[in-house]
Amino acid sequence: MRAQHRFLAVAALATASLVGAAASPTRPQGQPTSTQERAPQGQQPRGRSLVPDTFTNLQVLPKDIGKPELVRIMKGFSLTFDKNCSFCHVATDDLSEADFAADEKENKKKARELLRWIRETQKTPAATP
Secondary structure (H helix, E strand, C coil): CHHHHHHHHHHHHHHHHHHCCCCCCCCCCCCCCCHHHCCCCCCCCCCCCCCCCCCCCCCCCCCCCCHHHHHHHHHHHHHHHCCCHHHCCEECCCCCCEECCCCCCHHHHHHHHHHHHHHHHHHCCCCCC
């Protein structure tokens, strides 16, 4: 039953993202998102994003999706299924090396299938009794 709850949670998150129901807050570009990203002058910020600013090989999510929205969706998967990015993506656990566009992992293919299924169920009207 727990797996079903996780599935429903990620389905709800992805559905909200795909239909635009959940708006992500915006902030001026270049400002840190948290206190962890702020660093004393002259030092590299800890927790700096290793996610690229442009995306390739998007097959289900919109090609023009913004970085904050994409990261939010991916974090939703990660938290829901209690897995690191490297579960679906060709990447080290700390993301110091990553090829997010690669299609080598079966889990990435399954995640795409889930997102496609969610999108299709949103297009199909619910049956009334």
